[in-house]
Amino acid sequence: MSTSTTTGAAYGTGLPDGTAPLPSRISWGAVFAGGVVAVAVGTMLNVLGLAIGATAVDTTAGQTPGASSFGIGAGIWLLVANTIGLLVGGYVAARLSGSGDSTDSVLHGLSVWAIGFLLSAVLLGNIIAGTANTAFQGASSIAGGVLQGVGSAAGGAANAASGPASQLAQQVDPKQLVERAQTALRTGGDPAQMSSDQRNAEIAQLLTRRVTDGQLSQQDRDRLGQLVAAEYNIAPDEAQRRLQQVEQQANQAAQEASRRAREAADAAATGGAVAAYWIFAAMLLGAVAAVLGARVGTRTPPAVRRYA
Structure with missing residues (x-):
């Protein structure tokens, strides 16, 4: 036990040696x-x-x-x-x-x-x-x-293929299928001389490039206008006008989607903050x-x- 002395008097500031600690009060x-x-x-x-x-x-x-x-x-x-x-x-x-x-x-x-x-x-x-x-x-x-269910269906299809369907498949010429596929995939020619499948395939290719890259070169835009004009039998000016209208609508839809996404994010953040305050x-x-x-x-x- 530590003590301090003042004018001859001693005051204790601790427990005596050997004293048990205070018991837990919880x-x-x-x-x-x-x-x-x-x-x-x-x-x-x-x-x-x-x-x-x-x-x-x-x-x-x-x-x-x-x-x-x-x-x-x-x-x-x-x-x-x-x-x-x-x-x-x-x-x-x-x-x-x-x-x-x-x-x-x-x-x-x-x-x-x-x-x-x-x-x-x-x-x-x-x-x-x-x-x-x-x-x-x-x-x-x-x-x-x-x-x-898929396994059962596959088994049924295999059984069916062993019947008349397999005989019909044997009569199909593979060369004809390849020629048809090559004709459908061939693009870049005169739109007036192309089939509808070829024009639609190239139109889809150009539109996909427009969506992924965000823009098209002037050459691709002219090509797209020619394809649309030939496919729908309209004048080139009318085709370009329709393409500009569709592009404008697509840009507006993208801006609207972006605005709604930002609003949803702001609402989610606000809702989370309010919930945290309530908790x-x-x-x-x-x-x-x-x-x-x-x-x-x-x-x-x-x-x-x-x-x-």
């Missing part, structure tokens, strides 16, 4: 019990809110509240249920701890608040994992059925409720009467 059993009670009460109230919300749905009369009203009501009810659950849990923990000190009770209430949120997170994670596992099993069953408010309010419940549940030491 009851983990009480904290865990309070956390379990808080989660149970909050879950019970949320189930009650779910029942009330389902009762409010009336598809026959057409008087069902809107989605926004349901969302606001569910958020408020969740906040109230969480607050009441932590209030009761803090009270239970402080009462079971047996401590008559207000500071100890507040710390027990905060511990209940932390345990309660951890238990809620674990339960929510298990529910999400179970739902995902069920969905995966269902998708696997569907995929297995589809593959089995923070719910946790802060839950901590206050747990502390108040613990203060109420603090035991009052019995009064001791002294006789002279």
Whole structure:
């Protein structure tokens, strides 16, 4: 023990050597019990809110509240249920701890608040994992059925091919198929001398290049106008006008899609920020409720009467 001497008097500033340390003043059993009670009460109230919300749905009369009203009501009810659950849990923990000190009770209430949120997170994670596992099993069953059906169909097709269909296939000349494919793929000639399949193939090729590269050279644009004019039997000026109109509409559609994508991203960011603020408010309010419940549940030491 360290001492300090002033005008001949000694004052102690520590525990004597060999003295046992201060005993722990926290009851983990009480904290865990309070956390379990808080989660149970909050879950019970949320189930009650779910029942009330389902009762409010009336598809026959057409008087069902809107989605926004349901969302606001569910958020408020969740906040109230969480607050009441932590209030009761803090009270239970402080009462079971047996401590008559207000500071100890507040710390027990905060511990209940932390345990309660951890238990809620674990339960929510298990529910999400179970739902995902069920969905995966269902998708696997569907995929297995589809593959089995495909295998059966392939077997049937093979059996059919061994009949009259195989005899018909033997009568087809492979050289004719190759010549037809080469004729359909041959592009770059006079549009008036090309077949409709050839013109459409080259038009599709040029349009694909326009979409992927973002623009076409003047030579490709002239070629596209000639193909369109020959395919639809219109004047070259009319073909160029139609192409400009289609290109303008495509640019407007792309700009509109970009604008909607930005708006969706902004809405998602705003929604995430609002949800984060609400979660923070719910946790802060839950901590206050747990502390108040613990203060109420603090035991009052019995009064001791002294006789002279």
